Amino acid sequence: MNIVNVDYDGLIPNNVGLNSDARVKRALEKWHPGYINWWNDMGPDGFQEALVYLRTAVSVDPKGWAKFDYVRMPEYRWGILLAPQVEDRTIPFGAHKGEKAWQEVPGEYRALLRRLIVIQGDTEPASVEQQRHLGKTAPSLYDLRNLFQVNVEEGRHLWAMVYLLHKYFGSEGRDEADALLERRSGDADTPRMLGAFNEKTPDWLSFFMFTYFTDRDGKMQLEAQAQSGFDPLSRTCRFMLTEEAHHMFVGETGVTRVIERTCEAMKNAGIDDPNDIAAVRKLGVIDLPTIQKKLNLHCSLSLDLFGNEISTNAANAFHSGIKGRFREERLTGDDHKLESDTYPVLRLKSGILVNEDAPALSALNMRLRDDYLKDCELGVSRWNKVIEQYGINYQMKLPHQAFHRQIGEFSKIKADPEGNIVDETTWARTRDNYLPNDNDRVYIEGLMQPVLEVGKFASWIAPPKVGIDNKGGDFEYVKLA
Numbered sequence: 001m002n003i004v005n006v007d008y009d010g011l012i013p014n015n016v017g018l019n020s021d022a023r024v025k026r027a028l029e030k031w032h033p034g035y036i037n038w039w040n041d042m043g044p045d046g047f048q049e050a051l052v053y054l055r056t057a058v059s060v061d062p063k064g065w066a067k068f069d070y071v072r073m074p075e076y077r078w079g080i081l082l083a084p085q086v087e088d089r090t091i092p093f094g095a096h097k098g099e100k101a102w103q104e105v106p107g108e109y110r111a112l113l114r115r116l117i118v119i120q121g122d123t124e125p126a127s128v129e130q131q132r133h134l135g136k137t138a139p140s141l142y143d144l145r146n147l148f149q150v151n152v153e154e155g156r157h158l159w160a161m162v163y164l165l166h167k168y169f170g171s172e173g174r175d176e177a178d179a180l181l182e183r184r185s186g187d188a189d190t191p192r193m194l195g196a197f198n199e200k201t202p203d204w205l206s207f208f209m210f211t212y213f214t215d216r217d218g219k220m221q222l223e224a225q226a227q228s229g230f231d232p233l234s235r236t237c238r239f240m241l242t243e244e245a246h247h248m249f250v251g252e253t254g255v256t257r258v259i260e261r262t263c264e265a266m267k268n269a270g271i272d273d274p275n276d277i278a279a280v281r282k283l284g285v286i287d288l289p290t291i292q293k294k295l296n297l298h299c300s301l302s303l304d305l306f307g308n309e310i311s312t313n314a315a316n317a318f319h320s321g322i323k324g325r326f327r328e329e330r331l332t333g334d335d336h337k338l339e340s341d342t343y344p345v346l347r348l349k350s351g352i353l354v355n356e357d358a359p360a361l362s363a364l365n366m367r368l369r370d371d372y373l374k375d376c377e378l379g380v381s382r383w384n385k386v387i388e389q390y391g392i393n394y395q396m397k398l399p400h401q402a403f404h405r406q407i408g409e410f411s412k413i414k415a416d417p418e419g420n421i422v423d424e425t426t427w428a429r430t431r432d433n434y435l436p437n438d439n440d441r442v443y444i445e446g447l448m449q450p451v452l453e454v455g456k457f458a459s460w461i462a463p464p465k466v467g468i469d470n471k472g473g474d475f476e477y478v479k480l481a
């Protein structure tokens with residue numbers, strides 16, 4: 001079996017030697033039609049016949065893993081790709097640190113592992129469902145193509161998790177794999193498992209914020225699982241991270257281009273005051289305070305994905321060697337077991353926010369969230385550089401962790417984006433200043449008119465600096481049917 005190149009001969013492209021694994025091959029072939037039905041029902045609405053210039057993974061060699069070509073999305077070759085096995089890999093953390101990494105599921109951690117894989121798997125189709133209507137209002141063919149690239153890769157990520165379920169979890173795994181095709185984002189009876197994946201992605205600014213903030217939660221979770229002592233999970237996640245980077249690129253550059261266009265239009269019109277929303281909106285661009293509100297919304301929804309600040313599940317997953325910390329292998333200064341360490345956790349104590357040392361094992365969700373926020377800051381500061389270049393006096397900011405939370409320590413209170421705790425009446429009166437309100441939604445919705453001519457871009461977004469696969473902004477990224 002060639003581990004680097006992918007076998008494309010069968011129904012399911014793979015580098016896991018499916019041809020010599022009849023049981024799993026049969027199970028996946030049985031699952032395949034249900035997946036295609038799901039894609040046709042819940043994938044991009046109205047574009048299934050279009051030819052999209054997509055990248056497909058043809059190898060797991062980091063130096064040249066993808067090829068680009070026109071593809072009809074239902075014919076995309078969704079495959080199972082694992083990063084190459086690292087020889088003599090050992091478990092990098094937890095009670096089993098230093099032992100040989102597991103190639104099979106350890107019996108005592110079976111339930112824990114399965115749950116982790118199912119939750120990760122559930123997010124992948126969920127975002128495709130959330131984004132299925134966006135094609136109709138795409139600001140350009142370039143953006144349309146990027147949306148579809150993200151969508152087909154989230155589909156592939158579902159395959160990645162389903163492979164693990166079929167291969168390692170027997171009949172329970174099969175049932176879980178089926179259930180992943182049955183839940184639906186936002187459905188009242190059978191919703192997706194996590195809150196942020198049941199929210200709407202109503203417009204393209206939301207899409208960019210989603211790929212910036214929510215796909216970045218995905219990155220953090222994948223990084224933590226890439227450390228796993230269960231080697232097949234580690235290898236799966238390592239390859240998924242290669243694809244995930246593009247999703248966050250779409251998010252970061254998308255927001256950058258919106259900001260850039262707004263600043264440029266303001267400058268051309270001689271508007272200095274970013275808070276003169278009426279004047280800015282007359283220019284057909286999205287005012288900076290509204291962009292900030294979208295940022296507040298998507299950042300706070302994504303923070304909820306990290307779960308409770310203090311968590312026994314997180315402690316168990318680490319202790320048992322199933323889920324590590326962000327880039328565990330590069331961390332120095334502790335023994336990677338954390339049995340006697342502490343970690344500062346922001347908590348609510350008698351109505352005020354205080355940092356309190358907690359056992360490091362129980363505080364692992366908090367730690368991953370802190371790492372996440374640091375990662376989020378980087379793009380925000382790049383957005384601010386753009387605003388600064390135009391000489392506009394405005395700064396984007398991440399909201400405080402206590403702002404607009406549904407999960408964990410701060411779900412019991414209301415706080416403003418600065419982290420000041422406010423009473424319910426104040427919150428009700430001011431929330432429209434912090435989160436998109438009906439007016440904002442109506443305004444943005446009005447801007448969302450499709451621009452599908454080659455090389456053209458909607459009024460509210462700047463063209464990209466560079467295109468995809470060394471093509472220009474005027475390349476025909478999607479040939480509409």
Ligand SMILES: [Fe+2]
Nearest residue numbers: 124154157218
């Ligand atoms: Fe994904």
Ligand SMILES: [Fe+2]
Nearest residue numbers: 215218244247
């Ligand atoms: Fe993603």
